[in-house]
Every structure is written in C-alpha cells, then in structure tokens.
Amino acid sequence: MTKPDQRDLLALAGLAVSGFALASVMSARMPQPRSRRAIASRHDGRGTQQTVNIARKLNTAAGTLAVSVLADSAVEHYRGSFKNKAMYTPLLVSALTLATSLHGTADMRALAHKARDATYLLAAATGLAGTGFHVYNIGKKVGGFSWQNFFYGAPVGAPMAILLSGLLGFCSERVRETNRLGRPKIFRLPAGRTIAAVTGAGLLGTAGEAGLLHFRGAYHNPFMAVPVTLPPIGAALLLSAAAGRRGRIHRFTRWWMRLLALMGFVGVGFHAYGVSRNMGGWRNWSQNILNGPPLPAPPSFAGLALAGLAGLGLMREHPDA
Known part of the structure; x- marks a missing residue:
C-alpha cells in the first residue's frame, strides 16, 4: 500500500489545526446583535437555566461524536493513502464541529448562535455526502454489494457519526433558544421526544456497524457481543420514551444510558488490548493501529448515550417536550 508522503501529512495536520482554530475564533469573537441581546436579557429564571444546561449537554454529546469521527477518519483515510482529496473533508469538518461544540458547552446564554448552526448543518451535510461516497465505493468493487465488500470496503455506516453530531448540535441550538415560558420544540415537534x-435510531445504526465488523472478527472474544446487544436495548428504551405518555420518570432508561456511556469508554481499552495482540504489539504500533480494531470507534456510543440523557432530562423538566 502506498503511504502518503510528508507533504500529505503536513497538509492533513494543517487542515485539522487550522479548522479547529478558525472555528474557535469565529465562535468566540462573532459579535451578538443588540436586538438579540435585548431578547436574551429577558430569558432569565430557573426554567431557562435548566434548558440551557440541557443544551450544553447536547453540545458535549455532539463534541464527543466529533472527536470519534476526527480520530477514526484520520486513521482510516490515512490507511487509504488519501487517494481521493475529498478524504480530507471529514477531518476538517469534524475539527470545526469539535471546536463549535466546545464553544457551545461553555456558552451560558439562552440564545442560538448562527456560526454554531452553520457548522452543525455543514457536519450533517458532510455525513450524508460521505455515506453516498462510501456506498458508491462499495458498489464499484468487483462483486458489487456483497458481504465481502461490506466487510472490507469503506465502512458504510461510519460517516453517519458526523451526521448525528451535526443533528444533535443543531437540536442543542433549538433547545437553547427556547424562552422560559415556551415549550422546547424542534421543527414544531416536542424537543425531548425528538x-x-x-x-x-443512532444507537441502532451504530450497533449495526459494530455488529458487521465484529462478525468479521468472528466474535472471538465474548465481550465483542456487548456493543451489539446493550445499545439496541437502549434504543428500544429511548424509542419507548419518545412514544410514551407524558410525565414518566424513565429512571431505568437513564441508568441504561449511563451504562452505554461507560461501555463506550471501556471499549477503547478492549480495542487497545486487541491492538496489542497483533504481531509486535504496541512496539509495532504504527502498523497495528492501522490494522487492529479502531481505537476511536467505541466513544461514539458514549456520545449517543450523553445525548439520550439530555433528551430524557428535557422530558423530565418539560413534560410537554
């Protein structure tokens, strides 16, 4: 396999760093119109503060997914030698999304931010386009849409992580701008249930992607069944909460989300152990990280679990949401 030369690596690092810095500067320095400041000054009280806190939790969830995408796409696209220059796109967009999410997490104002909205929508569009590229790359291989190509071709579900990051970030801005007397909505739908x-749905898709790759690994470790069994149960609990009657506490669902968040971070340790089992172990890290189980993939479950907790918290504070 042909590896990228030094100029490609410098370009990659430059894109990621410059994207992160650009988003930070734009988010921190963009002035707020006076008319919107006047509106924000009226958004005080306990109810508004709780809504802003939930929005910040959604920003954190979007940022966790962005970190996972940034690291995972960097490793996988480096392994693919950045054959197509468009392969740099998810790195830049995920770096922008991460910076935007950090800004949103630190922002205490009950006011949506235009720059954050634009970045989150860009992330969602990038996820859709990336899914199309991956499907196209699988289809053009010899044998077309076969199990062999799904196992070893471009991971068809991977770009959906940046799509989910963008969607959750966009939802956070809609929740944030809800005034203290209003009902949190997203496109006229109850925000918490949405x-x-x-x-x-994101948990189901992510579990499906993990199931495909773990099936390729023949489930040689019994713990490989965990990310394909616990997340679907969590998805069912969340969908039940979304469709259930108002006023429910959802205590068990919240605990299950915490379990999924823990699973996401513990999964990094299991993948690190899988890398160590390859020939040469961590002494041959530059090769084994590329060929071993992807270290950045499991935290995507943690990001979704954090979003689930935020949605449940919104439903608890606003029963009509």
Whole structure:
C-alpha cells in the first residue's frame, strides 16, 4: 500500500489545526446583535437555566461524536493513502464541529448562535455526502454489494457519526433558544421526544456497524457481543420514551444510558488490548493501529448515550417536550 508522503501529512495536520482554530475564533469573537441581546436579557429564571444546561449537554454529546469521527477518519483515510482529496473533508469538518461544540458547552446564554448552526448543518451535510461516497465505493468493487465488500470496503455506516453530531448540535441550538415560558420544540415537534428518537435510531445504526465488523472478527472474544446487544436495548428504551405518555420518570432508561456511556469508554481499552495482540504489539504500533480494531470507534456510543440523557432530562423538566 502506498503511504502518503510528508507533504500529505503536513497538509492533513494543517487542515485539522487550522479548522479547529478558525472555528474557535469565529465562535468566540462573532459579535451578538443588540436586538438579540435585548431578547436574551429577558430569558432569565430557573426554567431557562435548566434548558440551557440541557443544551450544553447536547453540545458535549455532539463534541464527543466529533472527536470519534476526527480520530477514526484520520486513521482510516490515512490507511487509504488519501487517494481521493475529498478524504480530507471529514477531518476538517469534524475539527470545526469539535471546536463549535466546545464553544457551545461553555456558552451560558439562552440564545442560538448562527456560526454554531452553520457548522452543525455543514457536519450533517458532510455525513450524508460521505455515506453516498462510501456506498458508491462499495458498489464499484468487483462483486458489487456483497458481504465481502461490506466487510472490507469503506465502512458504510461510519460517516453517519458526523451526521448525528451535526443533528444533535443543531437540536442543542433549538433547545437553547427556547424562552422560559415556551415549550422546547424542534421543527414544531416536542424537543425531548425528538432527541430521544434521533438518539435511539443512532444507537441502532451504530450497533449495526459494530455488529458487521465484529462478525468479521468472528466474535472471538465474548465481550465483542456487548456493543451489539446493550445499545439496541437502549434504543428500544429511548424509542419507548419518545412514544410514551407524558410525565414518566424513565429512571431505568437513564441508568441504561449511563451504562452505554461507560461501555463506550471501556471499549477503547478492549480495542487497545486487541491492538496489542497483533504481531509486535504496541512496539509495532504504527502498523497495528492501522490494522487492529479502531481505537476511536467505541466513544461514539458514549456520545449517543450523553445525548439520550439530555433528551430524557428535557422530558423530565418539560413534560410537554
């Protein structure tokens, strides 16, 4: 396999760093119109503060997914030698999304931010386009849409992580701008239930991607069954909460989301152990990280679990949401 030369690596690092810096500067320095400041000054009180806190949790969830995408796409596209220059796109967009999410997490204002909205929508569009590219690359291989190509071709579900990051970030801005007397909505839909439904669907898709790759690994370790069994249960719980009656506490669902968040971070340790089992172990890290189980993939479950907790929290504070 032909590896990228030094100029490609410098370009990659430059894109990621410059994207992160650009988003940070834009988010921190963009002035706020006076008319919107006047509106924000009226958004005070306990109810508004709780809504802003939930929005910040959604920003954190979007940022966790962005970190996973940034690291995972960097490794996988480096392994693919950046054959197509468009392969740099998810690195830049995920770096922008990460910076934007950090800004949103630190922002205490009950006001949506135009720059954050634009970045999250760009992330969602990048995820859709990336899914199309991956499907196209699988289809053009010899044998077309076969199990062999799904196992070893471009991971068809991977770009959906940046799509989910963008969607959750966009939802956070809609929740944030809800005034203290209003009902949190996203496109006229109850915000809490919408977030729970989106997160449940995301858990199902992410579990499907993990199931495909773990099936390729023949489930040689019994723990490989965990990310294909626990997340679908969590998805069912979230979808039930989204469709259930108002006023429910969802205590068990919240605990299950915490379990999924823990699973996401513990999964990095299991993947690191899988890397160490390859020939040469961590002494041959530059080769084994490329060929071993992907270290950045499991935290995507943690990001979705955090989003699920935020959606449940919104439903608890606003029963009509």
